[in-house]
Amino acid sequence: MNGAQRIPILKVGRVLVVPVQVDMDDQTVIGLQERILAELERTGARGVLIDISLLEMVDSFIGRMLSDIAAMARVMDARTVVVGIQPAVAITLVELGLELRGVDTVLNVDEGIKLLREEFGADDDDDERDEEEAELQGEWHSFGEPRHQA
Amino acid sequence: MESRAIRLESEHDIVVARGEVRAMAVALGFSLIDQTRLATVASELARNIVKYAGRGRVIAQAAEHADGRTGMRLIFEDSGGGIPNIEAAMRDGFTTGRGLGQGLPGSRRLAHEFQIESSPERGTRVTVVRWR
Amino acid sequence: MPSSTKTQISGRVVELLSTRRDEILNIWIKERLESEDFRDELISKHELRQQSQQIVEMLARALQESDGADFDDPSFDELRGFLNEISRQRAVKGYTPSENATYILSLRNVVLPTLAEDFEGDTVTLVGEMDHFTRLLDRMGLVMVENFIRSREEIIRQQRADMLELSTPVIKVWDKILTLPIIGTLDSRRAQMMTEALLQRIVDTGSTVAILDITGVRTMDTLVANHLIKTVTAARLMGARCILTGVSPAIAQTMVQLGIDLTEITTRAQMSDGIKLALEMIGRKVVSAAALARLKHGTPPPTDKTVTSDK
Numbered sequence: 001m002n003g004a005q006r007i008p009i010l011k012v013g014r015v016l017v018v019p020v021q022v023d024m025d026d027q028t029v030i031g032l033q034e035r036i037l038a039e040l041e042r043t044g045a046r047g048v049l050i051d052i053s054l055l056e057m058v059d060s061f062i063g064r065m066l067s068d069i070a071a072m073a074r075v076m077d078a079r080t081v082v083v084g085i086q087p088a089v090a091i092t093l094v095e096l097g098l099e100l101r102g103v104d105t106v107l108n109v110d111e112g113i114k115l116l117r118e119e120f121g122a123d124d125d126d127d128e129r130d131e132e133e134a135e136l137q138g139e140w141h142s143f144g145e146p147r148h149q150a
Numbered sequence: 151m152e153s154r155a156i157r158l159e160s161e162h163d164i165v166v167a168r169g170e171v172r173a174m175a176v177a178l179g180f181s182l183i184d185q186t187r188l189a190t191v192a193s194e195l196a197r198n199i200v201k202y203a204g205r206g207r208v209i210a211q212a213a214e215h216a217d218g219r220t221g222m223r224l225i226f227e228d229s230g231g232g233i234p235n236i237e238a239a240m241r242d243g244f245t246t247g248r249g250l251g252q253g254l255p256g257s258r259r260l261a262h263e264f265q266i267e268s269s270p271e272r273g274t275r276v277t278v279v280r281w282r
Numbered sequence: 283m284p285s286s287t288k289t290q291i292s293g294r295v296v297e298l299l300s301t302r303r304d305e306i307l308n309i310w311i312k313e314r315l316e317s318e319d320f321r322d323e324l325i326s327k328h329e330l331r332q333q334s335q336q337i338v339e340m341l342a343r344a345l346q347e348s349d350g351a352d353f354d355d356p357s358f359d360e361l362r363g364f365l366n367e368i369s370r371q372r373a374v375k376g377y378t379p380s381e382n383a384t385y386i387l388s389l390r391n392v393v394l395p396t397l398a399e400d401f402e403g404d405t406v407t408l409v410g411e412m413d414h415f416t417r418l419l420d421r422m423g424l425v426m427v428e429n430f431i432r433s434r435e436e437i438i439r440q441q442r443a444d445m446l447e448l449s450t451p452v453i454k455v456w457d458k459i460l461t462l463p464i465i466g467t468l469d470s471r472r473a474q475m476m477t478e479a480l481l482q483r484i485v486d487t488g489s490t491v492a493i494l495d496i497t498g499v500r501t502m503d504t505l506v507a508n509h510l511i512k513t514v515t516a517a518r519l520m521g522a523r524c525i526l527t528g529v530s531p532a533i534a535q536t537m538v539q540l541g542i543d544l545t546e547i548t549t550r551a552q553m554s555d556g557i558k559l560a561l562e563m564i565g566r567k568v569v570s571a572a573a574l575a576r577l578k579h580g581t582p583p584p585t586d587k588t589v590t591s592d593k
Binding site: 023024025026027056057058059060061063087088089091092095096097098 | 161162164165168169172182183185186187189190193194197242252253255256257259260
C-alpha cells in the first residue's frame with residue numbers, strides 16, 4: 001500500500017477517531033477497514049468515529065466500506081458514527097441508491113462525541129455541563145436559595 | 151480542453167479518472183453537486199472497467215445540446231468480454247463482484263443520458279451525458 | 283462581400299434623409315405619438331425624438347457607405363447595434379411586441395411618400411429605390427423583433443431564477459432547528475433547489491432537525507413524494523432528522539393511494555406539534571413559566587386549583 005495514503009486512526013478515550021482527508025483508492029479503503037477492525041480488537045474501543053467531511057465524493061465502494069465497518073464493529077460491540085457527509089455527497093449517494101442503512105451519521109465531531117457519550121460515556125470528562133444548565137444554576141443563585149449556597 | 155482521454159489500467163487510474171472528470175466539470179461551469187455527480191459516475195464506471203475488463207479508457211468531452219445548453223459527455227470503452235446480461239446488470243443490487251451492484255443503475259440515475267452497448271467481440275461502451 | 287447583393291441606387295434616399303431630415307423626423311414622430319400603440323408612460327417625447335433622429339442619421343450614413351449593398355453589409359453594423367439596444371430597452375420597459383416592430387416599420391409610411399414626391403416622372407428608378415429601402419426596413423424590423431424576443435426570454439429566465447430562490451426560504455426557528463415551508467407546486471427543478479438550499483443551511487447552521495411543512499402544497503404526486511423522501515434521506519446522511527408536518531387529509535389519502543411508503547418519515551399534523559417534537563429531539567422542552575418558577579423555588583406543584591403565591 002502507498003505509504004502516503006495511510007490514514008491515521010487515533011484513540012481518544014474509548015473512541016477510535018478516523019479522519020479521512022484524502023481521496024482514497026480502493027486498496028486504501030480495504031486497508032483502512034482492516035486496520036480499524038484490528039485497532040478495535042487491540043484497544044477494546046467502544047466507538048468508531050469516521051470523519052469524512054473532507055471527502056468530495058463517496059462512491060459505492062466507499063459506501064460499502066462504511067456499511068461493512070458499521071456491521072462488523074457492531075459484532076465487536078462497538079458503535080460506528082460517520083461524521084460530516086457534505087450536501088453534494090449526500091444527494092449523490094441518495095441518487096446512486098446508497099442510503100447507508102445501519103450507519104449512524106452526524107453533522108460534526110461534536111455531535112458524534114455527544115452521541116457516543118450518550119451510549120457509553122465516550123470519555124471520562126464529566127466536567128462539561130450543558131451551558132443552559134449552568135445558566136439556570138446562576139439564576140438559582142440570584143434567587144438566593146439557601147440550599148445551593150452552602 | 152474539449153476532449154480528453156484517460157487510460158484505465160489500475161485501481162490508481164480510477165482515482166485519476168474521477169479527479170480529471172471533476173476538474174473538467176469545474177472548468178465547464180458545473181455546480182458543486184453536478185461536479186460530485188460526474189466524479190461519482192466516473193468512479194463507478196471506471197472501476198467496472200478495471201475490475202471486469204482489466205483495461206480500457208474514458209473519454210471526457212464538452213457537449214452541446216440542441217437547445218443551446220452545455221454539458222459533459224463521458225465515454226467508457228473497453229475491449230473486454232462484454233456484459234452477458236445487460237438487463238440484469240442495470241438492476242439495482244445486481245452484482246457479480248465485490249460491490250453493491252449500484253454501479254450501472256446508479257450511474258444512470260446520476261446522468262441525464264445513458265447508453266450502453268456491449269458484445270463479447272467488441273467489448274463494452276457506456277456513454278453518459280449530464281447537462282448543465 | 284460575396285453573400286450580399288447590390289442594388290444600383292441613385293442615392294436619392296440618402297439625399298432625402300439628410301436634406302429633409304427634420305421634416306421626415308417630425309412626420310415620423312407625429313405619427314408615432316398619434317398611433318394607438320404609443321404609450322407616453324414608457325418613453326418621453328424628447329427621448330423618442332432623440333432615438334428616432336439617431337436612427338435616421340445612422341441609416342443615412344449606412345446607406346451612403348453601403349452603396350446599394352443589403353443589410354448584411356458591415357456598414358449597417360452601427361445601426362444594427364443601436365436597434366438591438368433599443369429593442370432590449372423596450373423589452374425591459376414592457377413594450378408590446380407589435381408596438382416595438384411598428385416603430386421601425388412606420389418609417390416607411392413617412393419616407394416613401396416623400397420619396398415619391400421627389401421623384402416625379404422617373405418611375406423605374408423610383409420603384410427600384412423604394413424596393414431597396416423597403417427591404418432594408420423589413421430587415422431592421424426583424425432585428426427589432428428578434429432581439430426583443432431574446433431580451434424578453436432572458437428577462438423571464440431571470441425572473442424564474444429569482445422566484446425559485448424566493449420560493450425556498452429555509453428558516454432557522456431555534457438553535458439547531460430549521461423549518462422549510464413548502465408552498466405551491468413543486469416541479470423537479472424547484473424541488474431540487476429546495477433540497478440543496480435545505481442541506482446547505484443544515485451545514486451552515488449546524489442544525490440537527492429540519493421541519494418540512496407541506497401545509498401549502500396543493501397537489502401531491504409520486505414525483506413530489508419521491509423528492510420529499512430523497513430530501514429526508516439526504517438530510518439523514520448528513521446527520522439531521524426531518525419531521526414532515528402539515529399533511530392534510532386529502533394529501534394523506536393520495537399518498538396512501540399512490541403506495542408511497544412514508545413509514546420511515548416522522549410526521550405530525552400541525553407545524554406546532556412538529557416544533558414541539560423538534561425541541562424534544564434536541565433535548566429541550568416547552569414548559570410554562572409558572573411551572574419553571576415552582577421548580578426553581580423547590581415548591582411542590584399545587585395539588586388543587588388554589589393559586590399559591592410565592593411569599
